[in-house]
Amino acid sequence: MPSMTESLDVVTYGEAMAMFVATETGPLAQVAHFTKRAAGAELNVATGLARLGFKVGWMSRVGADSFGQFVRDVLAQEGIDARCVSTDERFPTGFQLKSKNDDGSDPAIEYFRRGSAASRLSPYDFERDYVTGARHLHLSGVAPAISSTSRELAFRLAREMRAAGRSITFDPNLRPTLWSSREEMVATLNELATYADWVLPGVSEGLVLTGSDDPASIARFYLARGARGVVVKLGAQGAYYATSEGEQGVVKAQPVARVVDTVGAGDGFAVGVISALLEGRTLAQAVERGNRIGALAVQVIGDSEGLPQRAQLDALEAQDANADAA
Template sequence: MSFSLDVLTYGEAMALFVADEPGPLAQVNRFTKRIAGADLNVAIGLARLGFKVGWMSRVGDDSFGRYVLDTLAKEGIDAGRVSVDGRYPTGFQLKSKQDDGRDPAVEYFRRGSAASHLSIDDYSPEYALAARHLHLTGVAPAISASSHELAFHLAREMREAGKSISFDPNLRPTLWPSREAMVTSLNRLATLADWVLPGLEEGTVLTGFTKPEDIAACYLDAGARGVVVKLGARGAYYRTAEYSGYAAAAPVAQVVDTVGAGDGFAVGVISALLEGRALPEAVARGNRIGALAVQVIGDSEGFPTRGELDRIERIAAPA
């Protein structure tokens, strides 16, 4: 097969309108258009680091859909399995501006979107199995029953083919019919992954445990090769069957926008693991990119290029 990818992911991209001024969204008059979507954020971050990334999705035949396609081209992401579906619109969202480091308010307009109609019909074994790694989040399987089916089909096919899989729960409770359905489905999906990357609060919701050590042990017992629990300003906890430890958070001068930090963390971990680096090094990189993400406005604008990351890691390397 002549075509190959380093990483495949899939999901929904939306136009994002970020408030130019703080305050309730209803009172904001000016917004800046950007792009959003947890899965796409990771694709963007990995592509900037030089990986060949493919992204599966559907967009509407509208200006937002064209904006998504233009962004994919600009970032160097392969869009060979992105369909333009003229029956349904591309979703969008609004995000508030916070000056105090708090999480911004976000309002979604995605019900019935083109991406919500993703299904197994969008799966191409020739395309998917040409990738060596699959990254999944808990967002795409939540947007519809057909997308949920696609997530599990992708994971099973890639696992059977011997590909590696990472999974970030990225909980979106409002997209699920119930909390129980969310917990059951995402824990099932986690059992198909090699690397599970929950936040501490997410891990507590999904496993019932409150300590990162217990959350990690739960997923290791379920079959994961490694688990990394994100601890925010406290860094991250990592564990495999052989070793475990904590990685300190990278310094942050000022928190500007918290959205995208977890996706940046995933970019760091996945990129380092695909380069054959040890898990502690991967977690340290995840912390660095997550720290970069929160210091600028936008979900992926703070993600570094390969040259920028190399400079940061040279400075951070012990003498």
């Protein structure tokens, strides 16, 4: 964990929940046994980047309960800086139930997060030196959806990091049920995207947010609003990318023999893109790594269990480089 004087590579914020994953297939009402893990889109990204050796800070609130302590224990195990994680004595840590599917389909998830400690996040949680001392800010559309005050914090983070000349990635990560209306969701997230250097929507999210499911049209929408680069995730077809300098292309997906759990694939993709960009690689190279880590994520049960350590990623990239050279 970074010291009090050591700057971060990446900072992000959001809600973490205890997640109970079914150990047997079938409807959640009939499942008798679960395994406890930690979940949260932004926490998944923080975890993946920390495993690759980046100094990562995660901002949030947890309750003064066993779930909150569990989240703190996970942060410590992953080496994620938790100086800006506060304990709220009034409100609980959220949790969720997740089904187990063996056919590659999306699992059923039930959330118990209303009135959670993290939903009380607000601009009062902002710590300028902590945040602007980082090289990069990652935002998703989940944290701004959990409450109006958390939404205000997202914009405060984006404005301050942009003013400080830091880079920003934004993954829309749509959660329609958390918003009062589709119109509010679209308007808010598209406004938040104007602060980002790199925007990472899925093609179905692009349809909701821009009105088009054409990857090039989605990219043009965000490039016209100031993005340096846009990556549109295409699922099994890989990803389309375009930059403000006119570069564009499609990077094929990594082959996957068997999809086990689709949840967390987008977060893994974000880990790959962000890590590569912070290492000075091109957007095309970043997309290739995003595809690779996204593919690893869907081959295991759990939101972050498939995110690789640095040695594993280096070995896979070296293996591909040697194959290309042969």
